[in-house]
Amino acid sequence: MPELRFWSLVTALVALMPLCVHAAGPVQVLYNASVYTADAEQRVVEAIAFDADGVIRAVGDSDSLRARYGGGIDLDGATVLPGFHDVHLHAVEAGVNSVFCPVSQFGSGSRYRTELRRCAADWAADDWVIAAGVNMAALLRTVSDPRALADAVVADKPLLVIDDLGHGAWANSRALAAVGFDRITGSPPGGLVLRDARGQPNGVVLESAAQTLIDAALPQAEWLDTTTELFADALAELARHGITSVSDAGGYWPRGHHRVWQRTEAAGGLTVRASNALYLYPDRDPDAQIARLKQLKTAGESGLHRFDQVKIYVDGILSQTTGRVASPYAVDLGLSLPGASGFDYFDTAVLRRYVRDLSALGFSLHFHATGELGVRAALDAIAAAADGSAPHRVTHVYRVHPADRDRFAELGVFADFQIAPSAQSGSYQRYIASLLGVRAPDLMPLTALHRAKAPITLSSDWDADVLSPLVKLATVLEQHPSLSRADVLDMMTINGAKLLRQADKTGSLEVGKRADIAIIDGDLLDAQPRDIAALGIVATLLSGRAVYLREPAWPLDDADSWHPRVQIGN
Numbered sequence: 221m222p223e224l225r226f227w228s229l230v231t232a233l234v235a236l237m238p239l240c241v242h243a244a245g246p247v248q249v250l251y252n253a254s255v256y257t258a259d260a261e262q263r264v265v266e267a268i269a270f271d272a273d274g275v276i277r278a279v280g281d282s283d284s285l286r287a288r289y290g291g292g293i294d295l296d297g298a299t300v301l302p303g304f305h306d307v308h309l310h311a312v313e314a315g316v317n318s319v320f321c322p323v324s325q326f327g328s329g330s331r332y333r334t335e336l337r338r339c340a341a342d343w344a345a346d347d348w349v350i351a352a353g354v355n356m357a358a359l360l361r362t363v364s365d366p367r368a369l370a371d372a373v374v375a376d377k378p379l380l381v382i383d384d385l386g387h388g389a390w391a392n393s394r395a396l397a398a399v400g401f402d403r404i405t406g407s408p409p410g411g412l413v414l415r416d417a418r419g420q421p422n423g424v425v426l427e428s429a430a431q432t433l434i435d436a437a438l439p440q441a442e443w444l445d446t447t448t449e450l451f452a453d454a455l456a457e458l459a460r461h462g463i464t465s466v467s468d469a470g471g472y473w474p475r476g477h478h479r480v481w482q483r484t485e486a487a488g489g490l491t492v493r494a495s496n497a498l499y500l501y502p503d504r505d506p507d508a509q510i511a512r513l514k515q516l517k518t519a520g521e522s523g524l525h526r527f528d529q530v531k532i533y534v535d536g537i538l539s540q541t542t543g544r545v546a547s548p549y550a551v552d553l554g555l556s557l558p559g560a561s562g563f564d565y566f567d568t569a570v571l572r573r574y575v576r577d578l579s580a581l582g583f584s585l586h587f588h589a590t591g592e593l594g595v596r597a598a599l600d601a602i603a604a605a606a607d608g609s610a611p612h613r614v615t616h617v618y619r620v621h622p623a624d625r626d627r628f629a630e631l632g633v634f635a636d637f638q639i640a641p642s643a644q645s646g647s648y649q650r651y652i653a654s655l656l657g658v659r660a661p662d663l664m665p666l667t668a669l670h671r672a673k674a675p676i677t678l679s680s681d682w683d684a685d686v687l688s689p690l691v692k693l694a695t696v697l698e699q700h701p702s703l704s705r706a707d708v709l710d711m712m713t714i715n716g717a718k719l720l721r722q723a724d725k726t727g728s729l730e731v732g733k734r735a736d737i738a739i740i741d742g743d744l745l746d747a748q749p750r751d752i753a754a755l756g757i758v759a760t761l762l763s764g765r766a767v768y769l770r771e772p773a774w775p776l777d778d779a780d781s782w783h784p785r786v787q788i789g790n
Contacts, residue, residue, distance in 0.1 A: 247271050248764075249292030250737075251282035254745050255300040258714040258728040262706040264745060267292070268300060270735035274763030279729055298758060299744040301709065302728050303464025303736035304689040305716025308586075308615045308636055308679035310386070310470045311458065312477045315450030316438070317382075317683060320352035325384050327354070329363050336373040336381075348395070348437045349374050351381045356388035356424060357540045360553050365416065366390050367423025380437050382430070385684055387537050389430035396421050399436050401429070408432065410502025410533070410565040412542070412555060426555070427536050427563060428502050431472065440476035448480045455484070455491050459768035461688055462738030462757040464492055465727075467679075467720060469586060469615070471497040471531050478516055481525045490524045491767040493736070495720040497531035497586045500574060502565045510577050517581065528610075528721075529584045532574065533565045535594030538618055538652060543590035544597070545619060549655050562591050571597065576605035584721070585612040592619040599627050608632075611719050615679070620665050628674030634719050635674045637666050638681040639696050667700045670707070677719055678711045690740075690753050697749035705745060735764035 251267035257279055267285040269278040269292075278285055286292055321339035324331055336351065343349040363369055370379050370392035378395035396402045401421055407413045411429025416422045425433060438447075458466065470477050478498070484490050498513050518526045536542020541549045544562035557563055566574070575585060585606065587598035598614045606612060613634035620635075628635050642648060643664065652663060670676060678696065680687050689712055696708050717727020726736045739758040747755065760768040 247277050247289040249285045249289050250295055250300060250739075251286055251292050253295035253298050253300045253739075254743055255279060255729060256302075256706070256709060256745060257730060258302050258706075258710055259730050262710070268729055268735070268737075270764045272764070274735045274761075274765065276729060276731055276733050276735050278731060295739065297743060299740040299742065299755075300729070301462070301738045301740065301744070302713040302717075302726065303738050303760065303762065304462050304712050305465040305677070305720065305727065306458070306463050306679050306682070306687070306689070306712075307465075307467040307613075307677050307716045307719055308469045308638065309466055309682040309687070310684070311454045311466060311468045311682075312447060312451055312480050313386075313470045314457070314683035315452075315454040316443070316447050317352055318450060318453065319446070320350050320382065323351045323353045323381060325353055325355045326358045327362070329369060332363065332369060333373060336370065336379070340374050340379070347377060349377065349379045350437055351379075353384055354381050354390060355385075356383045356390070356426065357553055359390060360414075360424060365422060367393060367396070367416075367421060370423055378437065380433055382434060385537060385539070387430065387540060387542065388424065388426045389433050391423055391425065391433055393423075395433060395437070396423070396425075399432050401425065401433075408503045412557075412563065414555065426540065427542060428533070428565065431499070431501075432503070435472065435474045438475050440474060440479070444476045444479060444483075447476065448483050451480050451484060452489060455489070456768075457687065459491050459760045460757065461690075462740070462760050462768075463687075463689065464736040464738070464760060464762050464767075465716060465720060465722065466492050466494050466496075467529065467586070468494060468496040469531055469681075471499040471527070471529075473498055473512075473516055478518075478527050481527075485523050485525055491762060492524065493720075493722060493726065493762075494525040495529060495584070495722070496525060496527045497529040498527055500530050500532045500578075502533070506570065506573060506577075510574070510581075513578065513583070514581055517583065528582065529586045530574075530578050531586045531588065532571070532598075534571070534587055534589040534598050535565065535591050536563045538590050538655060541655060543618065544594035545591040545656065546593055546621070550657050551655050562593065564594075564597070568597070568601075572601050572605040575601045576607075579606040579608075579610065579612075582610060584610040584719075587612070587614045588616060589614050590616045590618045592621040592624070595620050596624050599624060599631060599633065602631055602633055603627075611675075611721065613677070613719055616681075617665075617669075618663050620669065622668075625665070625668055625672045625674070628669060629672055632675065634677055634715070635669050636677045636679055636719075637664055638679055638685060639664060639666060639699065640680070640685045640692060641695055642685055644695060644699055666696070667702055670700075670703060675715060675718070676711050677715050678708070679716075688753070689738075690744075690755055690757075693744075694749045694752040697752070735761055737761040737764075741770075 266282040379392040381390040412426040535544035542563040548560040615636035714727040717723040
């Protein structure tokens with residue numbers, strides 16, 4: 221799009237958006253565009269019209285809509301899509317993670333000493349020293365005694381280093397003692413406390429044990445204000461990428477994640493629709509936890525967000541050999557797991573009890589599973605215990621046994637993939653191959669599940685991976701050439717809306733739905749996959765008003781009337 225046309229478009233959108241915040245008024249038309257509707261016919265039309273309440277009134281050809289409603293904004297060939305749905309990300313965590321002291325993902329003992337000394341100085345006034353970014357598998361291969369190294373740098377207060385993938389933590393003796401990990405034998409339910417040759421904790425904890433440490437380091441009472449402020453930055457990043465609906469997969473309610481969303485919407489600052497998850501802790505009493513989750517469940521009929529999902533970890537991750545696989549891993553990271561084939565968060569009876577009771581309460585269940593036995597355990601639990609009243613999904617699905625591929629369609633369970641350049645890189649493929657051997661080529665069977673007619677969504681797992689929907693779209697089209705562009709876009713729009721139980725309201729551009737829209741500055745529908753990631757989001761609209769405009773480089777006469785902090789109707 222020529223620069224002059226772009227600024228004309230953005231100027232027109234700025235003029236348009238104040239109109240769409242107030243009571244019902246004139247209908248606005250966006251025309252001369254490629255409008256992908258994501259409806260059942262996967263239509264591409266030229267124009268879309270919506271009213272001042274943000275409700276779509278018509279889609280069709282430019283001349284007809286302009287004749288019916290008059291005027292409008294010439295998009296000069298831009299692409300208009302339903303706002304992207306990202307059904308698995310960590311929005312609250314993305315905000316707060318930005319303030320932790322960064323350390324190397326892949327470092328050496330000497331590098332980590334230097335970095336942790338810097339972190340200790342930066343956090344000298346705080347009760348804890350909190351850093352982030354280390355890769356746990358690499359740490360275990362590089363540092364023989366992680367706790368001793370941490371104690372040598374910080375001995376007078378707890379030190380916590382959160383990993384790069386949300387499945388581990390590195391701690392000094394003070395931090396381990398703060399949660400009682402120095403006094404237990406073995407490991408807590410759902411977690412792993414790694415030990416040295418003497419049987420003492422070596423400073424590395426994995427899976428749910430890491431979340432126990434993070435809960436202690438980030439208590440709700442002390443961190444809620446900071447976390448809420450940082451969440452605003454995460455929301456701005458979502459809007460910048462054309463994302464209008466999400467499912468926040470963190471949901472660590474002891475840290476107040478649910479309250480961050482509540483506060484933000486109450487202040488008029490929420491700029492996405494959200495169906496969020498509450499984390500299921502494997503070390504808590506089931507009766508008490510189910511009762512607490514029932515209290516925290518919100519339906520969100522009158523607002524933009526709700527907490528109506530439960531995040532259930534079934535296994536760990538392949539890259540640190542905690543994903544549950546059918547055959548032993550070829551590499552031993554010293555986790556002392558029976559059979560060396562991964563890790564179960566829950567035993568079968570407890571998992572099925574949670575599925576039965578939470579499903580009966582109306583929760584959608586959001587299973588984390590990476591290995592083929594982890595995926596099978598999730599499907600088995602749904603088949604045995606879910607009541608079918610809500611859509612459920614299994615996210616990550618790195619490995620699916622061929623015998624289980626048809627079960628997604630049979631059970632109506634969504635398969636949620638995160639397919640980004642990092643997961644397709646040669647270095648990652650070689651590393652996973654070193655763990656799984658000949659099974660590595662079967663990673664992420666997106667095409668196979670699509671052929672099996674499984675309902676599929678694509679998400680980001682941000683901030684553990686790249687957020688951009690355009691990068692994701694380009695990667696999928698390059699790696700899975702048999703999939704049509706429309707089918708992949710549906711996985712990022714209408715399928716996400718179905719999973720989040722809002723397809724009656726959004727996810728496609730159809731009459732009567734909300735004008736949740738992403739505008740892209742080029743012909744996304746015909747661009748070569750290698751060129752898609754270079755396209756940009758011009759504007760993101762939620763209920764017909766801008767929550768993002770690209771680089772508005774001019775004085776605004778009435779900034780408050782379109783600023784994202786203005787309350788948006790649902």
